[in-house]
Amino acid sequence: MSEQQPDINQHIAQHIRELRLAKGYSLDQLAARSGVSRSSISLIERAATSPTAVILEKLAAALDVSLASLFVFDATTSESQPLLRYEQQKQWRDPASGYLRRNLSPVSVASPMQLAEITFPAHTQVSYDFVPREVKVYQQIWLLEGEMQIHCGEQSYTLQQGDCLSIQLNQPIVFQNFTANQARYLVAVCEM
Structure with missing residues (x-):
């Protein structure tokens, strides 16, 4: 297995964008809440850059979630699978x-x-x-x-x-x- 799947930054990007939109925040509002620049958030949401853990923590806090939750993928699966290989x-x-x-x-x-x-x-x-x-x-x-x-x-x-x-x-x-x-x-x- 590769150390980092190529799509993980895309998943993180999509998740951050979905959380921001669900909260009703504009890029400017999330930037003000998190202390992360609007342009950086835009790059992150487009998966044009790989954000650091420190930046992800700032965004997570501003979105009122844990850093760990940003790494949760495919949570909308209809079938419950209690085992992750x-x-x-x-x-x-x-x-x-x-x-x-x-x-x-x-x-x-x-x-x-x-x-x-x-x-x-x-x-x-x-x-x-x-x-x-x-x-x-x-x-x-x-x-x-x-x-x-x-x-x-x-x-x-x-x-x-x-x-x-x-x-x-x-x-x-x-x-x-x-x-x-x-x-x-x-x-x-x-x-x-």
Whole structure:
């Protein structure tokens, strides 16, 4: 299976456009809410550029959804399929940091929780600003291998293999891997 299916940016683009239109936002309104320029949003919606995870988080917050929900595809399938095989799991690579996200959760089953496996490169940092949203988003991060630091507001946590951290996305969050080895973790995301 390819690391990133060629159509994943098209899926993300279409999903963002559909969410924006469902909210009744113009490009200018979404730009004002998210802090992402109108021209960047336009490029993203046309799949003319691959947005970074930081930009996607800003758009997700402005659209009152979780970042994880932007990676949900084919959720309108009429037949419920509770099993998503490994070869069917979509992958996306953040063009800025190089982290790889594998979406694990079946999309045709209604669930308030989504699972993803993240492979986080060595010597990498990703910083998410806090953007207020109406929905509450919670994450549990279970470190499968490696070591990471996660900063939630003013609190810092060093995670080692097997550690699990539960956080709410209601403050700035920084993921860091300053070691010489990649880290790999499972993230469970729940919106309420």
